Amino acid sequence: MAAIISCHQYSFVATSPLKKSVHHKLSSTATRTNFHFAPSPNNAPIQPLKPLCCSQTPPPFRSPPKQENWFFPSLKGCAISIALAVGLLTGVPALANTTSNPALPDVSVLISGPPIKDPGALLRYALPIDNKAIREVQKPLEDITDSLKLAGVKALDSVERNVRQASRALKQGRTVIVSGLAKSKVDHGIEMLNKLEAGMEELEQIIEDRNRDAVSPKQTELLNYVGGVEEDMVDGFPYEVPEEYQNMPLLKGRAAVDMKVKVKDNPSLDECIFRIVLDGYNAPVTAGNFVDLVERHFYDGMEIQRADGFVVQTGDPEGPADGFIDPSTEKTRTIPLEIMVNGEKAPFYGATLEELGLYKAQTRLPFNAFGTMAMARDEFEDNSASSQVFWLLKESELTPSNANILDGRYAVFGYITENQDYLADLKVGDVIESIQVVSGLDNLVNPSYKIAG
Template sequence: MADVISCNCYSSLAASKWINPRIPTKGSSFLGTLKSSSWWNRQFLSKCRSQRHVQCQLQNGQKGRSFSLKESALSIVLAAGLITGMPSLDWSPNAYAASPALPDLSVLISGPPIKDPGALLRYAVPINNKAIREVQKPLEDISESLKIAGVKALDSVERNLRQASRSLKQGKTLIISGLAEAKKDHGVELLDKLEVGMEELQQIVEDRNRDAVAPKHKELLQYVGDVEEDMVDGFPYEVPEEYQSMPLLKGRAAVDMKVKVKHNPNLEECVFHIVLDGYNAPVTAGNFVDLVQRHFYDGMEIQRADGFVIQTGDPGGPAEGFIDPSTEKTRTIPLEIMVDGDKAPVYGATLEELGLYKAQTKIPFNAFGTMAMARDEFENNSASSQVFWLLKESELTPSNANILDGRYAVFGYVTENEDFLADLKVGDVVESIQVVSGLDNLVNPSYKIAG
C-alpha cells in the first residue's frame, strides 16, 4: 500500500506550517530523497457524463480554505520545489546550468485551463480536423456562460451557439471529409442530429428557458465527441514491440464502479461512470480493463482517502499488485505518458527525466476525479493494479501546472458523480466494476486465457 508522505514547510516570514504534500504511490518512502537542497532547487526550476443518468442513493439531501492569487502562486512554486517527482537522470553540470535562473511562473498561473472531464476527453481524441474543433470550441464555452446567474447567461449562450452553428454550416463538408470511411454514414447521421439539436437549443434560448439549456447542451457535446471518434480510422500508432503482447485498449471504453459506503450517514452507495482513454494510454487502460474483467477489484475496500486522492487496488498480503496466475509473478506495466503534440506516448521515463520540463500531457490531472496508476516512487515501471482518483487541492495540483503531470500515468476520468468521490472513506467497498462499453477495443485480453 502506498505511503502517505507528509512534509511540513515553514515560511521564513511567518513560521507556521502551511503545506502538507502527499504523493499517490505504492512502496518505499519518498522522504529519503529530501536531503539535497540543490536537488530541491533543480526540481523547483524544472516545472514550476455520458448521456446516461447514474444515481447515488442519499439518505439526506445534503450534499476551504481560500487563497489570494499571490499566496496560491507562492504555495504552488514552493510545493513543486519540495516534492516534484523523481530526480532527473541527467546530473551533469552542463544540464544543471541549462536550467532557467528563475521559475516560469506563467506556467503556473496561465489559463484558464480545461477542467471538465468530458471536454478533456473530446480534445484528447487523436484527430486533426480544424473544422470540427471550430464547432466544438464555442459549444464548450457555453459551460462557462452557464456559470452566470439567472437568464443573463442566455445572451452569452446565444452568441456561442450562433458561432458554433455558423462554423458547422461553413465547415460541414470538411468535417464529413474527415470521417473514417467505415464510419462515414454514422458520422453524417450524427451531424444531422447536431444541426437539429442546435436549432432546438436556439429555440430554448429564445424562450428564455434556462433550465432546459444544460441537458440540451450536454446532448450537443455528446454528438460532437461521437463525430470526432468517427474520424479515427483504426488505432493511430504502433505500441512498442515489448508491450504489444500485453492487454491493450485500442480506443475508448467505459466502466461503472459501484461503491458501497459504510461510514457516511449521507451516502449509502454510488455508481461512478468512468471513461478510459486507450488512445493516449493503451497499455495502462488495457491492463485495468483486463483486471476489471477478472473481477479483481470486486469486493475490494477503498484503501486510502485522505482528501488528496482516493486509492484502491492493493490485493493485501505481501503482493502489492496483481499476481498473474499464468506466471505466478506480479504483472507490472510501464509508465506511459502522452505529450500534447506527439503522435505516440513515451514509455518508462517521466517527462522531467526526458528534459521536457514545460511539456503538457494530452490527458492531464486537470479534472476532479482524474484516474491514474500508483507506482513505486523510484521505479517508473512498477505500476500493477493500484489506481487512484485525484481530489483537487489547489495549492498542490493546479490544473495545467501540477506536480503529478508527466510523473504518473493518467488513463481516464470520472464523468458522472465525480463529486461524490470526496465522500468516500477508507473501508468503503468497491462492490463491482463493470465494462459498459468499448470492451471490443481490448486486445490481448489475458482474462480469457485464464478463463
C-alpha cells in the same frame, strides 16, 4: 486575483501508521534532477496525517519505505513556488511523496490560462483527430459553460452568441467534417451531425424562451453529438505500441466501466455507481492493464484504502504483494510509465517529462478534472505500476494544465464522467462491490484474463 507569494522552503515529518506495520515516507528529493534543494531552516513538524490503510505511499507510490523526514524543494523563483506553497496550505502535504521533484515550468506556462476541468471536454480534446472544422463547432459549445457563469440576462445573451457561432461553423464546415469521417463510420457520423444541427435549433428556441435552466442539459446533449462525430473520425488505432509492450493487454480505443461502491457510515449515501471512461488512445498499456484486471474481478470486494481529501486510492491486494500477481508467471505484473504529449503521435514510455527535458510539454490527459484517474507507482521506479490506482480530488485554480506537480509524472488513463462529486464522500473501508465494463471491451487486445492459470 492578486496573491502574495512566499519563497520560504518547508520541511515536515509525518508519522502515518499503515497496515503491515510500516510507515509512509513523505519524500521530495533531488535524486533525478540537476536542481539543488535545501532543507527548511525550521524543521517544524506538522500534525500527523490521517492513517493511510494501504501499502503504497500516496498517491503514485506503492511500496512504503520506513518513516523519514522529507524536504520540500526550492523552486525557480516565487512565481513557480506559489502552486506548491498553496498546496501545502490547503491540505496537500501528502503530495510531496507522490513525486520526487516537481517539473519546473516557465512562468509563461503558469499564467497561460484557466485549465479545462470538465472530463467530457478533456476526453473530446484528447481524441487523435486533426479536423479544424469540427473543433470550431465544438469550441463555442464548450464555452457555454463559462457563459452561464454570468448573471441574469447577460448569460443568455452570451450563450446566444456561442450557439450562433457554433451553428455558423457547422454550416460552413460541414463538408470538411464529413470528409474527415472514417469510411466505415460515415453513416453514423452524418446521423450525429443531423442531430447536432437539430439540437442547436432547439437550443436557440430555449434561449428565445429565456429558459436558462434548460441550457446546460441541452449543451451536454449537443457536446455528446460532437464527441460522437469526433470519435467517428478515428479510423483504427493511430500508432504502433513499442515492441516490448505489444504482448501486454492493450486497450486500442476507449472503454467505459461502472464502479459500484458500497458506502459505510454515511447516512446520506448508501452506494454509488461511478462511470469511468478509459482512454486507450493515449494510454493503451495502462488502460489495457486496468481493463484486464477488471475482467479478472481483481477489484471486486476490495476496500478503498486511502481517502484523505486529496486522492481516493485502491488496488493493493491482501498479502505481502503490492500489485497484481500474474498466475501464469507467479510474478508481479508491472507496466511502464506511459505519457502522451500534445503534438506527438505516440506516448513516451519509461520516463517522466522532466527526465526527458520536456518542461513545456502539454500532456494529452492532464490532471485537471475532479476524478482524474491515474496509476500509482514506486517513487524511484518509473516502470513499477501494477494494480494500484488513484483518483484526484483536488482542482487547482492557481495552476493551469501541465503546470502542477503530477502532470508528466504519472500515467493518467481516464476520468470519472458521472457521479464524480460523490467521490469526495468515500472513506477508507468503503467497499468496491464491482467494476464492470459496459462498453469498449472489444477494444482490448491480448486479454490475459482469458488465459487459463
